[in-house]
Amino acid sequence: MATRARRPKTNAELAGLYAVMTRIRAFEERVAKHFRAGDIHGFVHVSIGQEAVAAGSCAALDPADLITTTHRGHGHCIAKGADPEGMMAELFGRATGLCGGKGGSMHLADPRCGILGANGIVGAGIPIAAGAALAAQIRESGQVAVAFFGEGALHTGAFHEATSLAVAWRLPLVMLCECNGYAEFTATAAWGGPEPAARASSYGLSADVVDGSDVLAVRDAVKVAVAAARAGDGPRFVQAQTNRFGGHYEGDVQPYRSPEELEAQREQDPLARLRLTLPAQATEDADAEASAEMDKAVELALAAPYPELDTALEDIYG
């Protein structure tokens, strides 16, 4: 992996990144708990262990930049500025949810902060991000689009077709491949073939590999990629190696993983690593603040009404 100067300029900057990461974790810990309690419905995929990718990547973006994310997208949405109260209420299926209770965990979106949507279809967000980049290019808006996806999506046609387009049109697109070692229940290595970055490079993309548990490394790599994309140098690919501490979805008992593997991964905990570089008081305060914020989000969600039934037939057509 590339070595970079990764000393923070100020503690405040580091503390800001830590605050985002601890908010994501606090959000998802509550999501997991309330899913088990039956308050959250359907399918839920949390990204505990992967917070540094979301926080580092979005720290390299402007508010007007656009992202698409995946079924495991809570972290990206929080890092890009979505309101956790609206997100939590959405997961609880309430009228006050970010999408009025019509989307749920896999379909969180908030175009007001550049989030063009999580997606329940693996790979589908990549062409959408390419299209957002096309709009930015044609409108000369100066925006960059980032597609977050896991390495499982590298096998989809959507990845390959979107990459072809992005290269052909030199789109201001950053493809952020979040490699957590698994595609659902199957270890990435099972499918063989070249590394994600090597696959991207074969299309003529500049590709970088970064330690995805190191938030500064992620931020710096994405900054370089975003700057290049914004400058008109075309798409970039960043492979961030990270760890999914939990299963594919909440309730997945992971018979396919050993306790030793999980233990080793937990030693890479991106929050724990960042705590070592910050004053204890600062991280404790941030943790307490995040807990209070997310407790309140849960409280509000639980108190909120379910959607009115006649909204079922609203928002189908423009």
Added chain:
Amino acid sequence: MAETPNYMAAINAALTDAMEADDRVVLLGIDVAAPGGVYGVTKGLYDRFGQSRVRDTPIAEAGVMGAAVGAAMAGLRPVVEVMYMDFITVCLDPLVNQAAKLRYMTGGRVDIPVVFRMQTGGGRSAGAQHSQSLEGLLAHIPGLKVFCPSDARDAYDLLREAIDDDSPVCFVENRRLYPRSDPEGWAREPLSAGSPRVVRPGDDMTVVTWGRMVTETLKAVDTLAGAGRDVEVIDLRTLVPLDLTVVLESVRKTGRCLIVHEAVERFGPGGELAARVVQEALFEIDGPIERFGALACPVPYSPNLEAEVLPGRERIAQRLESFADA
């Protein structure tokens, strides 16, 4: 336009006028730029609007359609050409799971102003993968609109309306109509999507149809002679949206209804239409509503087999004769 444009020229004019009116309108598709499209529909647009707004794409329909959805969410109004309607099967995810659902799933937070132009048109030995009429499949998906113009006037008006729509519209062209022009039809007042049009008034039977089957039906009707054979022909024009008032008024008047479409009859749009008419007018009709669509087989290559499988004017006339004699 000095002379009456044919169906293809009308589409070209609609694209030109929409692009003149709104610089957010862009065209994407395989060979749509300098080559002007496989049938020449987009000729001249590349020279007029330039390479930024008129873009050739690689043969990557799923990527292109997905990108069109993203571009629509990010401020453009893309028009994508799907070279053959059959090819939507390689890009159903962006159509069915993305374009159709994103407004809804986001609680109405996003517009998806994208038009998917696609052409069909059996009867020219194009084979089973270049001859299908899949509009019923598209109309089944909530969130998609489906326009099927049958003449140049509607091709122009409905395409302008599709491009102005904030929802995804599947715009189904029939390539066999491309060279057709109709000065009388061109002089018609524009009619919005969702409103069926009585193409030929009549008192004895109603035919509900769309696309190329409108003219096939009119030609069939011209061959009928004798009492009880005055046929009212209704062009649905769009499957979604669809206000059936005009159809119900006609069926209440004539008492008999035949639904004709080029799509396969089995599980086809005719069944849906028949059910809706029966639900509203069961006690005002004089006999079963019938459907006439393609036989339930892939469209064959050999001309005689293809003629056997697809509906055409002679068979439509036979069906109407049997109605009259019933």
